[in-house]
Amino acid sequence: MENEKTFFVPCKIPDLCYNGFMNIIETLSNELQIKPWQAEAVVRLIDEGSTIPFIARYRKEATGAMNDELLRTFDERLRFLRGLNDRREAIRRSIDEQGKLTPLLAKQLDEATTLAVLEDLYRPYVKKRKTRAAAAREKGLGPLAEYLLKTDAGEEPLAKAQSFIDPEKGIPDAKTALRMAEDILAEEISDNASYRGFIRRKTLADGTLVSEVRDKKADSVYENYYQYEEKLGRIPGHRILAMNRGEKEKILSVRVKAPAEDIITYLDLKLGTAKHPRTGACLHEAASDAYKRLIAPSIENELRGELTKNAEEAAIAVFGKNLSQLLMQPPIPGKTVLGWDPAFRTGCKLCIVDPTGKVLFTTVIYPTAPQNKVEEARKILKKLIEEYKVDIISLGNGTASRESEAIISAFLKESGLPVSYAIVSEAGASVYSASRQGSEEFPNFDVGQRSSASIARRLQDPLAELVKIDPKSIGVGQYQHDMNETRLTEALTGVVENCVNRVGVDVNTASASLLAYISGISKTVAGNIVRYREENGRFMSRRELLKVPKLGPKAFEQSAGFLRIRDGKEPLDMTGVHPESYDAARKLLTGLGFTEEDLLSGKTARIRERLHNASEKELAASLKIGEYTLRDIIADLEKPGRDPRTKPEGPILRQDVMEITDLKPGMILKGTVRNVIDFGAFVDIGVHQDGLVHISELRDRFVRHPLDVVSVGDIVTVKVLGVDAAKKRISLTMKGINT
Numbered sequence: 001m002e003n004e005k006t007f008f009v010p011c012k013i014p015d016l017c018y019n020g021f022m023n024i025i026e027t028l029s030n031e032l033q034i035k036p037w038q039a040e041a042v043v044r045l046i047d048e049g050s051t052i053p054f055i056a057r058y059r060k061e062a063t064g065a066m067n068d069e070l071l072r073t074f075d076e077r078l079r080f081l082r083g084l085n086d087r088r089e090a091i092r093r094s095i096d097e098q099g100k101l102t103p104l105l106a107k108q109l110d111e112a113t114t115l116a117v118l119e120d121l122y123r124p125y126v127k128k129r130k131t132r133a134a135a136a137r138e139k140g141l142g143p144l145a146e147y148l149l150k151t152d153a154g155e156e157p158l159a160k161a162q163s164f165i166d167p168e169k170g171i172p173d174a175k176t177a178l179r180m181a182e183d184i185l186a187e188e189i190s191d192n193a194s195y196r197g198f199i200r201r202k203t204l205a206d207g208t209l210v211s212e213v214r215d216k217k218a219d220s221v222y223e224n225y226y227q228y229e230e231k232l233g234r235i236p237g238h239r240i241l242a243m244n245r246g247e248k249e250k251i252l253s254v255r256v257k258a259p260a261e262d263i264i265t266y267l268d269l270k271l272g273t274a275k276h277p278r279t280g281a282c283l284h285e286a287a288s289d290a291y292k293r294l295i296a297p298s299i300e301n302e303l304r305g306e307l308t309k310n311a312e313e314a315a316i317a318v319f320g321k322n323l324s325q326l327l328m329q330p331p332i333p334g335k336t337v338l339g340w341d342p343a344f345r346t347g348c349k350l351c352i353v354d355p356t357g358k359v360l361f362t363t364v365i366y367p368t369a370p371q372n373k374v375e376e377a378r379k380i381l382k383k384l385i386e387e388y389k390v391d392i393i394s395l396g397n398g399t400a401s402r403e404s405e406a407i408i409s410a411f412l413k414e415s416g417l418p419v420s421y422a423i424v425s426e427a428g429a430s431v432y433s434a435s436r437q438g439s440e441e442f443p444n445f446d447v448g449q450r451s452s453a454s455i456a457r458r459l460q461d462p463l464a465e466l467v468k469i470d471p472k473s474i475g476v477g478q479y480q481h482d483m484n485e486t487r488l489t490e491a492l493t494g495v496v497e498n499c500v501n502r503v504g505v506d507v508n509t510a511s512a513s514l515l516a517y518i519s520g521i522s523k524t525v526a527g528n529i530v531r532y533r534e535e536n537g538r539f540m541s542r543r544e545l546l547k548v549p550k551l552g553p554k555a556f557e558q559s560a561g562f563l564r565i566r567d568g569k570e571p572l573d574m575t576g577v578h579p580e581s582y583d584a585a586r587k588l589l590t591g592l593g594f595t596e597e598d599l600l601s602g603k604t605a606r607i608r609e610r611l612h613n614a615s616e617k618e619l620a621a622s623l624k625i626g627e628y629t630l631r632d633i634i635a636d637l638e639k640p641g642r643d644p645r646t647k648p649e650g651p652i653l654r655q656d657v658m659e660i661t662d663l664k665p666g667m668i669l670k671g672t673v674r675n676v677i678d679f680g681a682f683v684d685i686g687v688h689q690d691g692l693v694h695i696s697e698l699r700d701r702f703v704r705h706p707l708d709v710v711s712v713g714d715i716v717t718v719k720v721l722g723v724d725a726a727k728k729r730i731s732l733t734m735k736g737i738n739t
Helices: 004-008 024-032 036-047 052-058 068-097 103-111 115-125 132-138 142-148 157-164 174-190 193-206 237-248 260-271 280-327 374-388 401-415 429-433 436-441 447-460 462-466 485-503 523-536 542-547 553-562 579-591 603-611 616-623 627-638
Strands: 208-213 227-231 252-257 337-341 348-353 359-365 392-396 420-424 668-677 680-684 691-694 715-724 729-733
Touching: 024 036, 024 068, 036 052, 036 068, 052 068, 052 485, 052 553, 068 103, 068 115, 068 485, 103 115, 115 193, 132 142, 132 174, 142 157, 142 174, 142 280, 157 174, 174 193, 174 280, 193 260, 193 280, 208 237, 237 252, 237 280, 252 280, 260 280, 280 462, 280 485, 280 668, 337 374, 337 447, 348 374, 348 447, 359 374, 359 447, 374 401, 392 401, 392 447, 401 420, 420 447, 429 436, 429 447, 436 447, 447 462, 462 485, 542 553, 553 579, 579 616, 579 627, 603 627, 616 627, 691 715
Parallel strands: 337 392, 392 420, 691 729
Antiparallel strands: 208 227, 208 252, 337 348, 348 359, 668 680, 668 715, 680 691, 715 729
């Protein structure tokens, strides 16, 4: 592997390998199971301003071909670890300024690998607000607290406490003095990093999460959690998020139930209460108070926060995979599409778009209740289909979708027109139609017209249309509105970037929304590209992009390979070959007897045949490029301008099932997977209510996660297990049906 020799080169990035601090290169290498030279290369590239898609695609030699998913994980961990080191340095500096930084404490700080451990070590040195212990110290009860720790205490605690009575200081009797001394001990116990570490681990290992009903409501979605308890270490993320939402809505009360007796016994052992014949009871009281009043609430908050964070990360990961699968649904190119946004009172909005996505015509028909103008709608449909040569109808799955489908299905059967139809998810269409972006794209359209245009276009090219919508509104996640907004947005934006750059975009037809997701292209530059195109005509070469305002050499380097130009001056501009590798690509073509023009005629599809058994290593060396780059160039030349999205299955046509009440157990139906979650998959079977295939019903064998079996957009065969029309719940199974 190229650059393997750099494995032995010492790290040269100061903040990553600073003596006495966490070696981030080593940590990342161990965590992600990569070589140190790979980790250091990625850090350098990120620090130089390279994007994840660019590094994944065009710097494979430097990274050992790390993929975009691994690179994003690397980037997230790098930022976290750098933040951890920054916090470590701040804590070290604060303690040192107090004159309390011992060699042992410095070593403990250096070895801390989590923020929780760092904060535990720092806790005794944090300037606290007025606490009970601080008040007791101010009143001179520190010596009494120290006395209680002595194994050879000669007097009974109450007798010893007599000498600390001082009514003027608020110490009226010996019992009060003793209690205040115990407050000092309780705080010291609470501040002990070792104790807190054990209690955190013990609670996580043996504690449970308990939920109880606060406001009992019939048919609540939280009924399963009215009296629920599960081990902290085993509870699935979706249940944690469900409980959190129920708590937020004040329907549930949720708490951590810890093994309190075991924890207090541990503290007694650490304090040696049994070895203190006179003061043992006081120490036990201080330990119990320390745990119940100071440690337990803090640890509960920490653990619940950590559980929630982990649950959110798992949910975001599933959301991201669903989103990726949805965005990478294959386009239906070369088709004129009629978008149908169904509705009742306000009528069904129709929009016809040509194969390039250009809107040709819009109108409204009223075939549904209360107008029921079916015959009029049929005449309009026939006229539009024939006039504009419509190939396919794209029907939204929202309100009045089933009624609209019945009308479309009957019309197509009777008319005999060579037109098919497909049902697409409307998720996010209304958001887009009311957005500033929708207004700018279609300033003379109302929200219904924009929505029908979006429904038509998302069938033609899901990726190009869905990038205009906030990923959280696309409808393939779970609990997304309860998550950390910044983290969710960051993760989903990364998914969209990966998809857009994997496919590449035609710079002469792409919208500003699509261009903004290209590596190195900001929203401002994306807008500038569109404006330049409108003012100067189509781009004829990638190099011409350098004339776009604010698109400098760095942005060009990062973006050029992902921007395609068809029918331009340079045939290689239609491929994924980066301009920096054009010379190598030309030499390769010439050496194999091809010309650049052969890319346009498709002759280079036989490029591998002419390679015969040529040594990749020798060929790469002769072209002065790496082997990874050579393989990518060959793939691009073999299928110039290829779309990595797979061939679609045909649209599902249904006429038999129209309403949820028509469903009966045992029915076998075809459906489209609309969403995949931790506990199953929701499948659209054509009744305006998705059915749930529980994870236990996906296969006859054990399924670790639904994503191992199904993906968003899959067409599957399901059997109806049960129907609850009142609650709009449909239970489905795929056992014994899909292989």
